[in-house]
Amino acid sequence: MRVMVFVKATEDSEQGMQPSPELSQMFIDMGKFNEELVNAGVLVAGDGLKPSSFGKRVAFDGPSRTVIDGPFAETRELVAGYWIWDVKDMDEAVEWVKRCPNPMFGPSDIEIRPFYEMEDFGDVIPDEAAAIHDGVGEKLANR
Amino acid sequence: MAADPSHRAIEAVFRIERARLIASLARMTGDVDRAEELAQEALLIALTDWPRSGVPDRPGAWLAAAAKRRLIDGVRHRSMRERKHAEIARELAADQEMSGEAVGAALDDPLGDELLGLIFAACHPVISPEARAALTLRLVGGLTTQEIARAFLSNEATIAARITRAKKAIGKAGVQFAVPRGAELAERLGSVLEVIYLIFNEGYAATAGPSLVRLPLCGEAQRLGRILAALMPDQPDVLGLLALVEIQSSRLAARTGPDGRFVPLTEQNRARWDQLLIRRGLAALDRAEALGGGDGPYVLQAALAACHARARTADATDWARIAALYDRLGQVMPSPVVALNRAVAYSMAFGPDAGLRLVDEIADAALLRNYAPLPAARGDFLFRAGRRDEAQAAFEAAAALTGNERERAFLLDRAAACTR
Numbered sequence: 001m002r003v004m005v006f007v008k009a010t011e012d013s014e015q016g017m018q019p020s021p022e023l024s025q026m027f028i029d030m031g032k033f034n035e036e037l038v039n040a041g042v043l044v045a046g047d048g049l050k051p052s053s054f055g056k057r058v059a060f061d062g063p064s065r066t067v068i069d070g071p072f073a074e075t076r077e078l079v080a081g082y083w084i085w086d087v088k089d090m091d092e093a094v095e096w097v098k099r100c101p102n103p104m105f106g107p108s109d110i111e112i113r114p115f116y117e118m119e120d121f122g123d124v125i126p127d128e129a130a131a132i133h134d135g136v137g138e139k140l141a142n143r
Numbered sequence: 144m145a146a147d148p149s150h151r152a153i154e155a156v157f158r159i160e161r162a163r164l165i166a167s168l169a170r171m172t173g174d175v176d177r178a179e180e181l182a183q184e185a186l187l188i189a190l191t192d193w194p195r196s197g198v199p200d201r202p203g204a205w206l207a208a209a210a211k212r213r214l215i216d217g218v219r220h221r222s223m224r225e226r227k228h229a230e231i232a233r234e235l236a237a238d239q240e241m242s243g244e245a246v247g248a249a250l251d252d253p254l255g256d257e258l259l260g261l262i263f264a265a266c267h268p269v270i271s272p273e274a275r276a277a278l279t280l281r282l283v284g285g286l287t288t289q290e291i292a293r294a295f296l297s298n299e300a301t302i303a304a305r306i307t308r309a310k311k312a313i314g315k316a317g318v319q320f321a322v323p324r325g326a327e328l329a330e331r332l333g334s335v336l337e338v339i340y341l342i343f344n345e346g347y348a349a350t351a352g353p354s355l356v357r358l359p360l361c362g363e364a365q366r367l368g369r370i371l372a373a374l375m376p377d378q379p380d381v382l383g384l385l386a387l388v389e390i391q392s393s394r395l396a397a398r399t400g401p402d403g404r405f406v407p408l409t410e411q412n413r414a415r416w417d418q419l420l421i422r423r424g425l426a427a428l429d430r431a432e433a434l435g436g437g438d439g440p441y442v443l444q445a446a447l448a449a450c451h452a453r454a455r456t457a458d459a460t461d462w463a464r465i466a467a468l469y470d471r472l473g474q475v476m477p478s479p480v481v482a483l484n485r486a487v488a489y490s491m492a493f494g495p496d497a498g499l500r501l502v503d504e505i506a507d508a509a510l511l512r513n514y515a516p517l518p519a520a521r522g523d524f525l526f527r528a529g530r531r532d533e534a535q536a537a538f539e540a541a542a543a544l545t546g547n548e549r550e551r552a553f554l555l556d557r558a559a560a561c562t563r
Contacts, residue, residue, distance in 0.1 A: 039255050040159065041369035045419060084419070086366065091155035098198075 001114055002044065003085050003093045008109040009078035014051045014071060022105065029101035037085065042096060046083035076109065090114065148198050150190060157186045160203040162283045166261035167207055170320040172214065175264065175282065176310045185210040255374040258283075260320040262371065265309075266335040269316045274309040275338045276345070277302055283370075284363045294360050295345065332375075336384045336441060339367045343388050347395075361395060364388055372427065379436020382427045386445035389424030390452050393417040405553045409457040421452045440476040443468055462492035479508040480516075487520050495527040515544035519554060526561060535561035 017023060037043035055070040072078060081103070087093045093112045100110060148156075161182060168178035185206040199205040265279040277295070280286045286294070292302040323331045346360025368385040375381050397415035400406045428449055431442045447468050454460040469485035482505045490498025502521050511517045522537030538558035542551045 038373045039258075039370065041366035041373070044423070086362070086369075088158065089155070091151050092158060095152065095155045095159055 001087060001089060001117065003087060003090070003112050003114050005046075005083040005085055005093070005097060006079050006111040006113070007048075007081040007103045008111060009052070009075055009080040010104045010106055010108050011075055012105050013080045013108075014053070014075055014078070016051050016053075026101065026103075030103070033100055036099070037083070037096065042085050042087060044084040044086050046081070048081040049079060051080075052078050080104075148193055150194075153189055153193050153198070154186075156198060156202045157189065157206070158285055160206055161285050162261065163203060163255075163258050164206050164210065165282055166257040166320065168210055168214070169261055169264070170257055171211070173314075173320070175261075175313060175320075176307075177214075179282070181210040181213055182206070184213045188213075255370075256322065257320070258370070259322045259374050262335060262367075263322055263331055264313055264318050264320045266331075266338045267313060267316070267318050268331070268334045269318065270309045270312045272337060272341055274305045274312075275334070276342050277305050278309045279338055279367070280342065280363060281306055283367060286359075286363070290359070332378065332380065335371065336380060339364050339371070339384060339388070340441070342367070343391070347391055361388075361392055365392055377434065379431040379434040380439045380441050382431035382434070383436055383439050383442030383445050386424045386427035386431060387441055387448055389420045389427060390445060390448040393420035393424065393452065399549075403549060405549050407553075408451060409460075411457075413455065413457075416452070424452065425449055438471065438475055440472065443472045443475065447472070460491070462488060466492040479505055479510045480514075482508075483511065483514075483517055483520060487523075490520075490524050490527070495524040498524040499528065513544055515541045515550070515554070517541075518544065519557075522554075522557065526557070531561045 034043060034046070052070040052072045055072070057068040057070070057072065059066040059068055085093060085096065087096065090112065097110050097112060102108070103110065164182045164185065165175070165178045168181050169175045172178055172181075188209045189202075189206060193199075262279065262283055265282050266275045270278070273295075277291050280291050280294070281288070288299050288303045288306065291297075291306075292299045295302065322328070342360050343364030346362075346364065365388055368381075368388045372381050372385040393416045394408070394411060396417065397411040397413070398406050398408075406412075424445065428442065428445045431437075431439070431445070436442045437446075447465060450461055450465050450468070466485070466488040469481065469488045473481050473485055483502065486498045486501035486505070489501055498520070502517070502524065505511060506517065506521075518537045519541035522534045522541060525531075525534035525537055535558050538554050538561065542554035542558065545551050545554065
């Protein structure tokens with residue numbers, strides 16, 4: 001199964017990267033962890049994200065679209081980085097996350113979310129919607 | 144670390160460590176069957192200890208130390224009768240007294256050398272490719288005999304016997320649990336790649352049974368390919384195989400229709416192709432070619448798959464390039480199946496008559512006599528050339544030959560379309 005693993009932001013990470021021996025060490029530790037993930041055939045993709053001060057949001061409400069500039073307030077709910085992993089099940093994903101070096105200097109969270117898989121859509125999407133979905137796909141592909 | 148871990152958590156830790164643990168124990172004992180037993184015994188000890196003590200910081204090293212203690216106990220027990228083993232026990236005991244850190248480092252296998260050694264042993268050419276596949280899935284993939292039997296549509300007793308025979312053959316031949324060097328490496332690596340490709344193909348183009356694809360096998364082959372590419376990053380053939388597996392896997396969702404029927408490449412909804420896997424596959428292919436592996440059979444096949452992956456629509460497919468790649472593949476890996484695919488490529492690049500000419504040249508090859516794709520391709524060429532009656536007969540012949548129910552339905556549909 002494929003999971004997305006979110007490294008959540010902290011007040012520190014929202015400040016951007018400040019060069020320091022601690023940060024250098026974290027990069028080394030994180031590099032080793034990534035290597036372990038690669039060697040186990042688990043790591044599919046991953047990247048770090050700049051602080052939310054570089055980000056924008058578009059708020060939806062009926063027909064209106066409002067653009068909001070970062071930074072955003074609810075720091076601990078923001079995403080600072082992500083991986084995509086291929087694992088056998090959620091238990092395995094949890095054990096891999098436990099092996100991750102502390103991604104932040106203070107307390108922080110890492111969240112694991114499974115992707116929807118082919119079979120999950122079977123009963124949820126009506127045939128009509130699936131057909132539209134495929135039609136859109138066809139148009140995109142034909143462009 | 145977390146106290147009071149559940150059995151499920153412990154089993155998940157064990158699954159992550161299992162292959163490396165078996166690899167290390169196999170190298171130590173030279174006996175893969177014993178290595179598997181010892182690993183299992185280490186799990187049982189962890190299931191007793193960890194709920195009280197928590198998961199140790201280095202669970203892999205902990206499990207290896209526990210397994211090693213069982214090994215020493217076992218050897219001591221037997222040494223009552225066999226003096227020679229007592230020496231081994233002393234050696235192992237001395238070994239065990241290494242500082243905790245040293246043991247941890249020795250058992251962590253940072254280069255993955257032991258794991259590679261296990262993969263090479265499980266894929267040794269002294270055993271048949273089917274047995275190699277079963278043994279690799281068991282030892283490296285961690286699948287149970289039951290799971291392997293289900294994946295290969297076989298029964299448990301058959302697979303269990305196959306695995307037991309394979310383990311015995313490895314022991315009898317004195318196979319080393321190490322990565323071969325020099326000239327032997329190329330040959331043995333070929334045997335490893337063959338196994339991963341066999342596992343993938345059995346999942347991707349299920350040759351029998353009710354379903355077109357068997358996803359667990361595709362997933363296992365993908366994982367094995369990724370592990371191998373990570374541990375041998377400079378081998379172009381490994382990267383070629385990985386590229387091939389990643390790109391083919393990108394189409395898994397698109398090649399089966401909503402009713403479970405097979406959807407041919409040119410009719411697939413390309414929006415359903417997994418772009419992440421395509422990107423990974425193309426990157427691996429680039430690396431393989433940059434390393435000078437452009438003429439390797441897997442690299443060429445990956446390059447062929449990449450031609451389709453790069454085409455936004457079926458009409459945009461570069462069939463002339465595909466035909467040229469098949470010319471090269473036919474030279475480095477001549478086979479009737481490659482020749483048949485070359486005929487298909489020629490028919491797409493230069494018209495159905497070009498395909499018919501090539502397919503008639505190989506129609507008598509013994510290997511293709513009962514091979515459904517041959518009359519199926521011939522039927523397609525004839526259909527496109529406007530020779531509907533002959534096309535119908537060819538599709539019906541193909542339908543009679545295939546063992547896959549979904550494929551048969553597809554071919555009978557095409558036969559029926561010839562009379563419309």
